[in-house]
Amino acid sequence: MAVSERAALSTPVPAYRPVPAWRFARLKLRILRNSLRGRTSRVMLFLAGALFGVYLAGMGFLLAAVSSAGDPPVRLMVASFGGAALVLGSVLLPLVWFGVDDTLDPARFALLPVGRWRLVAGLFSAALVSVPAAALLVATSGLLVPAVAHGGAGAGAVQALGVVAGLLLCVAAGRAVTSAFATMLRSRRVRDLAGILLACLAALLAPLQLAVVSAVERADWDQLATVARVVGWTPLGAPYTAGIEMAQGRPVAALAKLLIAAGTVLLLLWWWSRSLEPAMVGAASAGPTRAVRGNRAGPVAQLFPRVLPGLPVTGFGAMVAREVRYWWRDAKRRANLITIAVIGVLVPMLVTAGGSRAVLDLEGTGAPALPPFATTLTVLFVGAFAASVLANQFGFDGTAYAGHVTIGVPGRPELRARAVAHALLMVPLLVLVGVVVAVVRGEPAAAPAGWGVLLAGYGTGLAVNQVVSVLGAYPLPESSNPFATASGSGIAKSLLALLAIVTAYVVATPVLVAAALLGDAWPWLAVPVGVAYGGAAAALGGRLAGNLLDRRAPELLAAVTPRR
């Protein structure tokens, strides 16, 4: 060994002090502050989100506190079902709605000497510092009121521990599931399986839902309380019902429930830490792609997907082809698309299954519990929701949009191509949703009426979201997690999507009125009316947004450029 080499090897490494977890939380706050500084619109959005959080937290607190006046089974049901709803919500909502605040992208810590558990602890404590977590804490601390009122200070203390454990559980569950889901979606195997899985899931859920509904309808108060008791022993309800056990003089049960919650948190953190490593390593790429040789087709022929043979070989056709390819190749878009497919199939099925009493009709009882109008509204929601991914369609492209700006692509064809590509993917799905809803309702002949509403809702959704996408674009972080949003923009995302859906509802009102007025004639007219109204709305929205885009292209590019 050469002398210089030996010297290099024996040079002492500087002393290493482990990073405390709260440093990560401070780092996140600092990044949040810097990202808000000097951007009035961002600050306003953040404040709006915070106010919304305060409102929800207050409502939750009141509900929990008021339950103190009820009987023991009522108190149990509020704590158990309410807690379960919160835990499930914090798992599902980040997937379908908010995204995950990815201010601290794990990939950025890949080069630093931070151990896996320390990193998880740090990221976890940073995740706890957020508006939703604070709102959750305030809302659930309302459970302290019944605990103290009925069990004194001891029950109150146990419930306080339970509330904290519940918060940790919610945050850990949300993080672990989104991280695992993101890792799954990155692999091509799962990507190809996702469609099949979805179909199976949907097929399974329909009969399950019917069974649950008929059970609930036959159930009385006592049976519901039994369900609440059982849920109270699962991780979903355990932390929130611990105080009730204490108040009723069962300290061992209370302790057991706290342990269940703590164990679940640890298990979730372990699961999260497992999926962190792939997230840290595979930063930029969406997985290796096959380099297929021997394809002698010309570049133009390669661009156009073979499944869409009718596309014109022009700039417009090229944009449609590129968009269709992007909905599948870009992990962020794919995640959104799959989520929409899940929601689009599940939500109307749950609502109609709840309302239609298909099972009870077989037994010869009762009229529908929900009026058909509720189904129509739900179906309209699915249509509008399907278009809501386009609200940040330019954010998906990010700085790549500069390519269009330097070429000078005019606004209207640009937006029309994007809408057409999205419709090519979505309209078949919507048609399917219409069939599924009609079958679940037990009236397969009603499918055309559903199609009309779905297409009208989708068209108005397209109209509104095209305008929103030009005016309200925001950058997405260039991270490996398709559910990631930059700090603070989770609120922007959900507010914009909410605004777009509500507006789409308002714009689609005439179709609902027509459906109500036309009565028996509606199923015949639904499809032409829906297509005409939706198409006209989409075209009008596209014109308006296109003109806006022609004037604002450089500003739009600046809006979707992530700050580095």
Added chain:
Amino acid sequence: MPAGSFYGLLGPNGAGKTTTLSMAVGLLRPDAGGAWVLGHDVWADPVSAKRRLGALPDGVRLFDRLSGPELLAYTGLLRGMDPATVDQRATELLDVLALGDAGRTLVVDYSAGMKKKIALACALLHAPRLLVLDEPFEAVDPVSAALIRDILGRYVAGGGTVIFSSHVMEVVERLCSHVAILDQGVIKTVGTLAEVRGGRALEEVFVEVVGGRTATGDELSWL
């Protein structure tokens, strides 16, 4: 800048090179002033200006979920070119830039140098009369750099105009007919290469104009 020139825009990090070139190609709206491409106002008449312009922006992504051939075909069709011409030119460009071997690999999986080359191919595809290139030689290996220099040299000899930003003095010295040195958003020196150099090495002039410091040897002794 004069038509037919090979123009080098020099400046230290953060001088405003990218900002200047972005404003010139219509990516960033200037607060004041304007930009003209061969007599066409980029901001008042963007369509005719952008038709004569090929741009290679720095620090922006391409539509990188397409493969190289797909990206070129996409760019050509968006420019309104005839599909047969697009096919022929794209194949030729991929061949010359040695990107044909990448097959259907997505651009996102390309190396940094390959990304530069495919972006340059996109800028050249419609045979523009003016090329605006931001850091075209960054991250490119020496063989490819020589190739790009050769292509650009022939392009200027054929009547084209090139402006590019760089901080590699040797490249600028070897290629450019005109040079501008930019510092803190202000052009400090401008003229033909001979005028700016005044008989000295370009690097010497650059450091003097920008006012850099050199290491004395005392700092960083702990390294």
